[in-house]
Amino acid sequence: MALEQHEKEKLQKGIAEFYDESSELWENIWGDHMHHGFYDPHSTVSLSDHRVAQIRMIEESLRFANVSEECTKWPNSIVDVGCGIGGSSRYLAKKYGATCVGITLSPVQAQRANDLATAQGLAHKVSFQVADALQQPFPDGHFDMVWSMESGEHMPDKAKFVAELARVAAPGGTIIIVTWCHRDLGPYEDSLQPWEQNLLKRICDSYYLPTWCSTADYVRLLESMSLKDVKSADWSPFVAPFWPAVIRSALTWKGLFSLLRTGLKTIKGALAMPLMIEGFKKDLIKFAVITCRKPE
Numbered sequence: 001m002a003l004e005q006h007e008k009e010k011l012q013k014g015i016a017e018f019y020d021e022s023s024e025l026w027e028n029i030w031g032d033h034m035h036h037g038f039y040d041p042h043s044t045v046s047l048s049d050h051r052v053a054q055i056r057m058i059e060e061s062l063r064f065a066n067v068s069e070e071c072t073k074w075p076n077s078i079v080d081v082g083c084g085i086g087g088s089s090r091y092l093a094k095k096y097g098a099t100c101v102g103i104t105l106s107p108v109q110a111q112r113a114n115d116l117a118t119a120q121g122l123a124h125k126v127s128f129q130v131a132d133a134l135q136q137p138f139p140d141g142h143f144d145m146v147w148s149m150e151s152g153e154h155m156p157d158k159a160k161f162v163a164e165l166a167r168v169a170a171p172g173g174t175i176i177i178v179t180w181c182h183r184d185l186g187p188y189e190d191s192l193q194p195w196e197q198n199l200l201k202r203i204c205d206s207y208y209l210p211t212w213c214s215t216a217d218y219v220r221l222l223e224s225m226s227l228k229d230v231k232s233a234d235w236s237p238f239v240a241p242f243w244p245a246v247i248r249s250a251l252t253w254k255g256l257f258s259l260l261r262t263g264l265k266t267i268k269g270a271l272a273m274p275l276m277i278e279g280f281k282k283d284l285i286k287f288a289v290i291t292c293r294k295p296e
Contacts, residue, residue, distance in 0.1 A: 031087070098125070
């Protein structure tokens, strides 16, 4: 048990330091949405397209979760689990007039997110703090919407992660998880193939990721907790232009100069980007959306 706790603390420290180190670089090039964009498949895109696509990712996620367009049914309270520098929280607060709380392991991200909220006149609606997604500092049933945009892959205990999302959701509340997964196993497979496991391990070592799971694993977890309207989709084709574009941005003078100023963790992560592309092309890595509703 002590060893497990040590490994968890080591992972969390690595995640926090990785984002402490890399967030400024990301913001300088990509803006304040630290997640994939949603594109038309096989599209050719420019940097300005990416920022539009990141907003589209938020909107497509809301649409997939059947969040009502009627203002009387909008969420009043939202938690952004793994908030980055708060792009989603600020967007959702402005869209719905909701109160949003974001949590992250990175003190640098939390401070920057709060600074941006103040600068944008949203400090009365949006706040950010350092907290563990597996032990959220909120009471049961507190939020109308529970939002996790590309943070699930960092969670060492997926069952506990999902249980916490469900715990803090209010009765009737919506849960939205957008995350990287590995492919679903076939009916006669007990595990991924050795080459697949090796590729994922190399990616994990670069991005401070624990063991991966499949979309089907998430669906089973949500259903086991008696959550309703569980559904999922593979959005890999819609994010395919993203990683090549990240590599192109890193190879500009601005990108290279900024990268060299960050630190070894960020440089290591940048060098692993071709592994992500390889995983996508070989249908090992899937970009999944999973949504559900807590029973009323």
